[in-house]
Every structure is written in structure tokens, then in C-alpha cells.
Amino acid sequence: MTQTPVDPAAQVASLVDAAGPRVPELLGRVEVLLREAASGHGPVVGAPAGATIAAGGKRLRPLLVLLAAGVGPAGDVDDARDLDLVRAAAAVELVHSATLVHDDVLDASPLRRGHPTVWATHGRAMATAVGDLLFARAFAELTATGSLESVRLLSRASSALAEGELLQRSDAWNAEVPLARYLHRCELKTATLFESACALGALHGGAGDDVRGALAAFGRRIGLAFQLLDDVLDVAGPPERTGKPIGTDLLDGTVTLPLILARERDASLAAEDLRAITTPEAAADVCARISATGALDESRARALTMVDEAKRGLPDVAQRRVLELVADSVVERYA
Amino acid sequence: MTQTPVDPAAQVASLVDAAGPRVPELLGRVEVLLREAASGHGPVVGAPAGATIAAGGKRLRPLLVLLAAGVGPAGDVDDARDLDLVRAAAAVELVHSATLVHDDVLDASPLRRGHPTVWATHGRAMATAVGDLLFARAFAELTATGSLESVRLLSRASSALAEGELLQRSDAWNAEVPLARYLHRCELKTATLFESACALGALHGGAGDDVRGALAAFGRRIGLAFQLLDDVLDVAGPPERTGKPIGTDLLDGTVTLPLILARERDASLAAEDLRAITTPEAAADVCARISATGALDESRARALTMVDEAKRGLPDVAQRRVLELVADSVVERYA
Numbered sequence: 274m275t276q277t278p279v280d281p282a283a284q285v286a287s288l289v290d291a292a293g294p295r296v297p298e299l300l301g302r303v304e305v306l307l308r309e310a311a312s313g314h315g316p317v318v319g320a321p322a323g324a325t326i327a328a329g330g331k332r333l334r335p336l337l338v339l340l341a342a343g344v345g346p347a348g349d350v351d352d353a354r355d356l357d358l359v360r361a362a363a364a365v366e367l368v369h370s371a372t373l374v375h376d377d378v379l380d381a382s383p384l385r386r387g388h389p390t391v392w393a394t395h396g397r398a399m400a401t402a403v404g405d406l407l408f409a410r411a412f413a414e415l416t417a418t419g420s421l422e423s424v425r426l427l428s429r430a431s432s433a434l435a436e437g438e439l440l441q442r443s444d445a446w447n448a449e450v451p452l453a454r455y456l457h458r459c460e461l462k463t464a465t466l467f468e469s470a471c472a473l474g475a476l477h478g479g480a481g482d483d484v485r486g487a488l489a490a491f492g493r494r495i496g497l498a499f500q501l502l503d504d505v506l507d508v509a510g511p512p513e514r515t516g517k518p519i520g521t522d523l524l525d526g527t528v529t530l531p532l533i534l535a536r537e538r539d540a541s542l543a544a545e546d547l548r549a550i551t552t553p554e555a556a557a558d559v560c561a562r563i564s565a566t567g568a569l570d571e572s573r574a575r576a577l578t579m580v581d582e583a584k585r586g587l588p589d590v591a592q593r594r595v596l597e598l599v600a601d602s603v604v605e606r607y608a
Numbered sequence: 609m610t611q612t613p614v615d616p617a618a619q620v621a622s623l624v625d626a627a628g629p630r631v632p633e634l635l636g637r638v639e640v641l642l643r644e645a646a647s648g649h650g651p652v653v654g655a656p657a658g659a660t661i662a663a664g665g666k667r668l669r670p671l672l673v674l675l676a677a678g679v680g681p682a683g684d685v686d687d688a689r690d691l692d693l694v695r696a697a698a699a700v701e702l703v704h705s706a707t708l709v710h711d712d713v714l715d716a717s718p719l720r721r722g723h724p725t726v727w728a729t730h731g732r733a734m735a736t737a738v739g740d741l742l743f744a745r746a747f748a749e750l751t752a753t754g755s756l757e758s759v760r761l762l763s764r765a766s767s768a769l770a771e772g773e774l775l776q777r778s779d780a781w782n783a784e785v786p787l788a789r790y791l792h793r794c795e796l797k798t799a800t801l802f803e804s805a806c807a808l809g810a811l812h813g814g815a816g817d818d819v820r821g822a823l824a825a826f827g828r829r830i831g832l833a834f835q836l837l838d839d840v841l842d843v844a845g846p847p848e849r850t851g852k853p854i855g856t857d858l859l860d861g862t863v864t865l866p867l868i869l870a871r872e873r874d875a876s877l878a879a880e881d882l883r884a885i886t887t888p889e890a891a892a893d894v895c896a897r898i899s900a901t902g903a904l905d906e907s908r909a910r911a912l913t914m915v916d917e918a919k920r921g922l923p924d925v926a927q928r929r930v931l932e933l934v935a936d937s938v939v940e941r942y943a
Contacts, residue, residue: 317774317775317778318771318774318775321774372740375736375737375740378736379732379733379736396777397714398714398773398777399774399777399778401710401713401714401736401773402710402770402771402773402774402777403770403774404740405707405710405739405743405766405769405770405773406767406770406771406774408740408743408766408770409763409766409767409769409770410763410767412747412759412762412763412766413760413763413764413767415759416756416759416760416763419756420756421751421754421755421756421759424747424750424751424756424759425748425751427747428744428745428747428748428751429748431740431743431744431747432741432744432745432748434740434744435737435738435740435741435743435744436653436737436741438733438736438737438740439652439653439656439734439737439738439741440652440653442731442733442734442737443652443734
């Protein structure tokens with residue numbers, strides 16, 4: 274298996290094409306709403322918040338909202354539903370953006386997606402407040418849909434995101450983190466928001482309880498796979514494609530699946546003192562040793578199994594084929 | 609006028625007594641709910657989040673929710689309404705607590721209310737995530753009331769809090785901040801959450817639109833007065849009662865009403881370079897010069913006027929007398 278990550282933005286663009294004309298149209302409206310949410314508080318607030326939104330991202334979560342809602346290939350226009358879907362999709366992306374802004378503060382990251390972070394341009398205090406604002410705006414957007422169930426879904430996902438961050442920080446430097454704990458953290462940090470994106474789409478698209486549950490499970494599974502593969506990328510690189518040096522998780526003390534599996538296979542890795550890994554060179558060396566155990570292949574295999582389960586569990590919905598392509602795209606970051 | 613602040617906790621306790629037996633009973637249930645919200649995510653999360661809640665505070669905002677709802681002196685039991693009021697009161701306090709936790713991170717404050725802050729005990733990352741979690745939990749509590757209008761009110765207040773923080777940081781070190789801008793910041797940072805507390809109470813208490821609007825205006829006015837007097841305390845001290853050295857705002861570059869007014873009266877203060885005030889002694893010296901201009905008395909007089917307006921605008925509601933006492937208590941921090 275070659276493991277060169279593909280350009281995620283180009284990948285999502287091809288998914289959007291596959292979904293037919295209505296999806297890109299609604300995604301365009303999501304973009305407008307995101308910019309309004311960020312800039313609707315005057316220039317002082319709008320500059321850093323707007324820069325966060327304008328820096329973009331794949332908009333994978335908004336795409337999931339629209340696909341789970343069954344927004345169809347053509348002709349399928351329902352103004353009230355479409356407006357609510359656009360709001361729900363923007364809300365999910367606002368929560369995601371809020372957590373990224375806060376993460377950049379905590380990690381003191383100068384760049385994200387090739388743009389300077391709010392932390393870098395406006396400092397810690399402004400960045401913390403920008404994250405809080407984006408978070409509050411997400412709930413304002415959802416409230417406008419008139420659906421309390423939507424608010425419930427997003428507040429649950431927001432709690433999970435914060436809880437996942439807390440568990441990860443609390444587990445830092447603990448090489449003996451059990452596999453189950455790691456997976457629980459991934460559920461909280463990543464899978465729940467993917468799950469909520471699908472559940473929100475299904476809800477506003479008018480799906481029944483069974484279909485909604487199945488689409489939520491799909492989101493949760495591909496979200497979990499997404500996080501597992503992200504953690505593989507941190508060890509495998511290559512840096513010129515991931516945009517960051519390999520081994521950053523190790524330098525942060527964050528123990529992920531590749532190391533958990535590698536420690537079972539290599540006694541010298543099990544004996545490694547994580548706090549002694551303090552330079553990029555040392556981290557790269559440990560990454561090479563993790564890779565040599567076959568732990569990366571096993572991690573990828575586990576993620577692939579999850580993606581297969583996700584696809585197999587998909588109900589027969591309008592955009593089933595494109596949802597399968599989304600699931601594949603999570604894996605194809607390594608194609 | 610003597611200016612020794614009274615103990616705020618004792619002061620609120622006497623207000624609670626004046627409100628009759630039902631209010632303390634419901635405040636007790638708010639306390640239980642706050643602890644559950646903080647501790648319902650296992651020990652890792654529960655320790656720092658629970659410590660934040662357990663460290664207490666005056667619970668002035670929950671009290672406003674209950675009083676605005678007209679929770680009566682005795683016999684007035686409505687189980688469904690009471691549960692929703694307890695949830696709404698807890699939600700407002702959770703948002704308030706979330707902002708305090710984030711403020712402590714930004715200010716690197718070791719103590720709040722005499723207890724070590726989450727920042728001090730668990731570090732920056734944990735504290736940021738704890739704030740995010742408390743924020744998410746607030747929306748979860750409100751969602752449980754089944755009232756979308758409640759969620760709308762709190763998301764508006766949360767946006768305002770973040771926006772106020774952003775404006776304040778953006779105005780830092782700018783001695784020429786206009787009065788209107790300062791007042792706008794106070795509305796965003798403090799008054800909107802007081803306003804929301806009253807509006808939420810009125811909503812769940814079943815008040816009509818007129819009464820609800822009047823109670824919201826009451827909350828906004830006393831919130832504004834509260835912030836003005838807080839800013840006076842920062843200049844006037846005394847430190848043994850406020851629990852912090854005088855002039856901390858000056859050292860942060862935060863320009864507040866006393867300095868804005870004093871600069872109009874004393875050319876040497878107008879010429880002062882704020883960035884040159886770098887020691888507690890220098891800050892205390894500037895505080896003394898601000899005080900000498902009479903700016904503190906004028907600031908207090910403006911706050912008193914707002915409190916009078918708040919009381920005059922109060923509609924004839926069940927707990928009107930106690931709401932007047934709450935308004936007075938904002939001023940009596942200087943009695």
C-alpha cells in the first residue's frame with residue numbers, strides 16, 4: 274500500500290460534484306451564513322472571527338448534513354427545509370471552528386490550513402473569546418430552525434468535544450492508556466460531531482427514527498475512522514502532505530493507537546519514557562520504530578473495518594451512493 | 609460617603625431570606641443541578657469542573673431568575689414550572705461560570721473567591737476545556753425545559769459575553785476609549801446576562817410580553833450599574849475587602865469609567881502613558897490621582913441613577929419588593 278495522502282479539499286470537491294447541483298448550491302449558502310455569523314458583530318470581532326471562517330477547511334461536516342438530509346440531485350427544492358439545513362450545517366461547522374480556534378490557543382499553533390491562526394495574529398485572549406463567540410453563534414443558528422431536538426443534539430456534541438479534550442489532556446504522557454480509553458476519547462473528540470452532523474441532516478430532511486439512527490451510526494463510524502487515520506498520519510507523514518512534522522502527538526504527550534499497538538509488539542517501545550522525547554528528531558525516530566512494528570498497518574486495517582461497517586449499515590437513502598464515497602474518502606487520504 | 613464594600617455573600621443571603629421559603633428551596637435545587645452538570649462526566653472532568661462550581665459565588669443570577677419568575681413567599685408550588693426555573697437558573701450560572709474559568713486562564717489568575725482557579729490547579733488546556741464544557745452543559749439544561757425561546761435568550765447572552773471580551777481586549781491600552789464604547793462593552797460583558805436571567809425567569813414564570821420586557825430592562829440596568837461599581841471598586845479598593853490589589857484594570861490596560869472621567873478633569877492623567885504603568889505601586893498612585901479628581905464619586909452617582917431607573921421601571925410583580933432590594937444590594941457593596 275502506498276501511503277501518500279491526497280489533497281482533502283480536492284477530494285471533497287469531487288464528492289460535492291457527485292452529489293449533483295443542489296448540494297454545492299446549499300453549501301454556497303452555508304458559506305455565506307458562516308461569514309455573516311462571524312462578521313455580524315462589527316469589525317473588531319469580525320476580523321479574527323472572519324479570518325477563521327475564510328481560512329476554510331473541507332466543510333466535510335456541512336456536506337454530511339446535506340447528504341444525510343437527502344438533498345437530491347436536482348429539482349428537489351423545499352425553501353423552508355433548505356434554510357433549516359443551511360443553518361444546521363453552518364452550526365455544526367461553527368462548533369468545529371470554535372474547537373479548532375481553542376485548540377490552536379492550547380497548542381500555540383502559528384498556522385492552520387496554511388493561514389496564520391487567530392492565536393498568532395490576535396493573541397491568546399482574543400482567540401479564546403473568538404472561539405466562545407463562534408460556539409454561541411452555532412446555538413443561535415440552530416435556534417432559528419425552531420427545532421429543540423437540534424439544539425439538544427449539538428449541545429450533546431459540544432459537551433463531548435470538551436470532555437474529549439479534557440480526557441486527552443488528562444491522559445497526556447501516560448503511555449499505558451488502554452485501547453478502550455483511547456477509542457472513547459476519539460468518540461468524544463471526533464465521532465460525536467460527525468454523528469450529530471448526520472443526525473441533524475436526517476432530522477431536518479424528515480427521516481424517520483430508524484433511518485435517523487442508522488445515519489447517525491454511519492456518521493459516528495466514519496468519524497471514528499477519520500480520527501484513527503489522522504493519528505496514523507501523525508506517525509506516518511509524509512510532512513509535505515500533512516503540513517506538519519511527524520511525531521507532533523508524541524511531543525505533546527498524546528498517546529494514540531499506533532503507539533498503543535506498537536508497545537505490545539516492541540518491548541523497547543513499551544519501556545520508552547515519553548517525557549524524554551523532546552526533539553523533532555527524537556520523535557521522528559520513535560515514529561520509525563512504531564512503523565517498523567506493523568502497528569500503522571494494523572491501525573489502518575482497524576479504520577478500514579470501521580468504514581466497511583459504516584457503509585454496510587447505511588440505509589437506502591437518496592444520497593446513499595455519495596455517502597459511501599464520503600466513507601471511502603476518509604480512507605483515501607492514504608490512496 | 610464611606611466606601612467599605614460589604615460581604616456580598618452575606619448580602620445575597622439576606623435577600624434570599626426576604627424572598628420567603630420557596631426561593632432558598634429552589635436555589636438549593638439549582639445547586640444540586642450545577643454539581644450534577646459539572647460532575648456527570650466522570651472523575652477526570654468532574655474534578656476541575658466540580659471545583660469551579662463548588663467554589664460557589666453569590667448565585668445572584670439564579671436568584672434573579674427565581675425572583676423575576678415571581679416564585680412566591682409560600683405555598684406557591686408548580687412542579688413543572690419549578691423544574692424549568694431550576695434548569696434555567698442553573699443554565700445562566702453555568703454560562704457565568706464558564707466565562708469566569710476562561711477569564712482566569714486569560715488573566716493567569718491563581719485565585720478566585722479564595723479558591724485556586726482551574727487554571728492554577730489543572731493548567732491552561734484543562735481550564736479552557738472546562739469552560740467549554742460548562743458552556744455546552746448550559747445549553748443542555750435549557751434544552752430540557754423545552755423552550756426554544758430560552759435557548760435563543762441564552763445564546764444571545766453568550767454571544768454578547770464573548771463579544772464584550774473581544775472589544776475589551778481590542779481596546780486595551782487605548783486611553784482615549786469613548787464613554788459610549790465603554791458603556792457598550794459593559795452592556796455586552798455584564799448587563800446582557802443579568803437581562804437574560806430576568807427574561808428567562810419572566811418567561812418560565814408565565815409573564816406577559818410587557819412584564820417580561822420590563823423585567824428584562826430591570827436586569828439590564830442593574831447589570832450595568834453592577835459593572836460600573838465593580839470598575840469603581842478596582843480603583844477605590846480597599847484590597848482587604850475586594851480581595852485584589854487596587855489598579856489591576858490599569859495594569860491590564862483596561863480603561864474604565866473612573867479613568868475616562870478623570871482624564872477630562874486632570875490634564876496630567878490625560879497625558880499618562882498607560883503602558884508605562886507596570887508596577888502595583890505605580891497603579892496605586894494613578895488610582896489615587898483618579899480618586900482626587902472626584903471621578904469615583906461621579907461614577908458612583910451614574911450607577912446610582914441607573915439603579916433608581918431600574919427600580920422605577922419595575923412592574924408590579926409578586927417579588928417587586930425583593931427585586932428592589934436586589935437593586936439596592938448592587939449599590940450597597942459600598943455601604
